[in-house]
Amino acid sequence: MxxxxxxxxxxxxxxxxxxxxxxxxxxxxxxxxxxxYWLTTIRPEGRPHVTPLIxxxxxxxxxxxxxxxxRKARNLAAHRQVAVTTGQNTMGSGLDLVIEGEARxxxxxxxxxxxxxxxxxxxxxxxxxxxxxxxHGEGGRAIVFAVAPAxxxxxxxxxxxxxxxWDF
Numbered sequence: 001m002x003x004x005x006x007x008x009x010x011x012x013x014x015x016x017x018x019x020x021x022x023x024x025x026x027x028x029x030x031x032x033x034x035x036x037y038w039l040t041t042i043r044p045e046g047r048p049h050v051t052p053l054i055x056x057x058x059x060x061x062x063x064x065x066x067x068x069x070x071r072k073a074r075n076l077a078a079h080r081q082v083a084v085t086t087g088q089n090t091m092g093s094g095l096d097l098v099i100e101g102e103a104r105x106x107x108x109x110x111x112x113x114x115x116x117x118x119x120x121x122x123x124x125x126x127x128x129x130x131x132x133x134x135x136h137g138e139g140g141r142a143i144v145f146a147v148a149p150a151x152x153x154x155x156x157x158x159x160x161x162x163x164x165x166w167d168f
Contacts, residue, residue: 006024010165011163014163016160030087034097037053038050038086044078049072053072066142067139068143076103080102107133
């Protein structure tokens with residue numbers, strides 16, 4: 001699911017005079033090292049559902065897993081459009097990121113094995129085996145989703161505020 005490098009745009013309406021666009025490489029580094037992400041899905045009746053989760057950023061795609069009967073999995077069965085956020089909960093510094101895209105189920109076992117290894121490296125105690133197109137761990141079977149971004153927004157905070165948009 002490798003994508004081309006995104007188009008970067010600075011939206012001067014939402015930043016300080018003289019602000020510059022955040023480089024894509026910096027945003028990607030933040031996405032890769034974030035520990036917690038917040039996933040927003042849509043419930044069948046249209047209300048939003050927001051939940052924290054752990055995830056892996058790999059080749060410009062965000063991957064996360066969930067039990068098949070969990071609310072987010074049931075929501076994704078009806079509505080694949082999602083928003084995923086990560087960043088710092090402060091005003092004085094940091095970069096907040098919002099990914100918009102479609103969540104698609106991943107079943108390729110070679111990719112799942114690669115992702116299981118990344119989870120084990122990034123998150124101590126999260127070890128999965130792969131079989132039947134899913135992760136298996138202490139919590140049982142977990143299905144994996146990929147979010148290839150349609151767009152990402154970056155909100156720079158601190159001495160200079162800015163809003164950068166990356167379109168894929």
